[in-house]
Amino acid sequence: METTSRIDNGQLHIWLNGVAAKDAAAFKALYQASSPKLFGFALRILNKRELAEEILQESFVNIWNNAASYQSSLAAPMTWMMTIVRNRAVDLLRKLDHDVEIDADEFDPQIVLAMESGDLSPLQQMELSQDAVALAACMSRLEAMQRQAMALAFYHDLSHSEVAAHMTMPVGTVKTWIRRGLDKLRNCLVKVPAL
Incomplete structure (x- = not known):
């Protein structure tokens, strides 16, 4: 399995375009390449594995549903996905009444x-x-x-x-x-x- 350190933004962008077209294979490739880094990011925010797993799943649903709105001129693909993860994690912390x-x-x-x-x-x-x-x-x-x-x-x-x-x-x-x-x-x- 490739890691994000070996994947260039061009490949991530290609996969995101595929996801925008509802291409399941592109979604699977994007998930396999980026989920370890995104999970680690969520885990650092939430400090609980089960919460990070939940946020990762919700984030990929969001990525699937919103890939067409991704604009490469505004952010790198990983930055865009990390923003989704961060927003979901912070929202969860607020729901759990943590002080953010x-x-x-x-x-x-x-x-x-x-x-x-x-x-x-x-x-x-x-x-x-x-x-x-x-x-x-x-x-x-x-x-x-x-x-x-x-x-x-x-x-x-x-x-x-x-x-x-x-x-x-x-x-x-x-x-x-x-x-x-x-x-x-x-x-x-x-x-x-x-x-």
């Missing part, structure tokens, strides 16, 4: 991991890692509620109304937090010295 806090110390490795791509050169990976460190540092400077609203909107792909419902805040407040947070991040990232 977006913490800059935990945020950086997750960004780096999600952005891993086999077609990046070592220099590109280093630059991406430095960008992730800078972004995590700037995110940590935001107020907690603003940071949470932005994380839900951008890293969990929730709409403003979904973020507002999750945080039990008015939509207008959430929109303002996100708009101002983006301005603060932009200003912070301009000021962060090169690492």
Whole structure:
């Protein structure tokens, strides 16, 4: 069985296109190639094997149903699938009444991991890692509620109304937090010295 470390993004993209066309063989190949890494990712978030297995299964159902919406211009195939796994895992933690806090110390490795791509050169990976460190540092400077609203909107792909419902805040407040947070991040990232 191939592992994701030996599979290029082009092959993953081909399989995702097949899955979008409801090709069961492409789905099986995609599952066999990516499930070990996605399972490990879910396990790190949930810390329970049975929960990680449940999330992996739900995530692949989601991948099957939504492969046609995948856009290679927005994310590498593995990044897109890891986002689905992360969103499902975080949703499960919320249902289990665990407190999910977006913490800059935990945020950086997750960004780096999600952005891993086999077609990046070592220099590109280093630059991406430095960008992730800078972004995590700037995110940590935001107020907690603003940071949470932005994380839900951008890293969990929730709409403003979904973020507002999750945080039990008015939509207008959430929109303002996100708009101002983006301005603060932009200003912070301009000021962060090169690492």
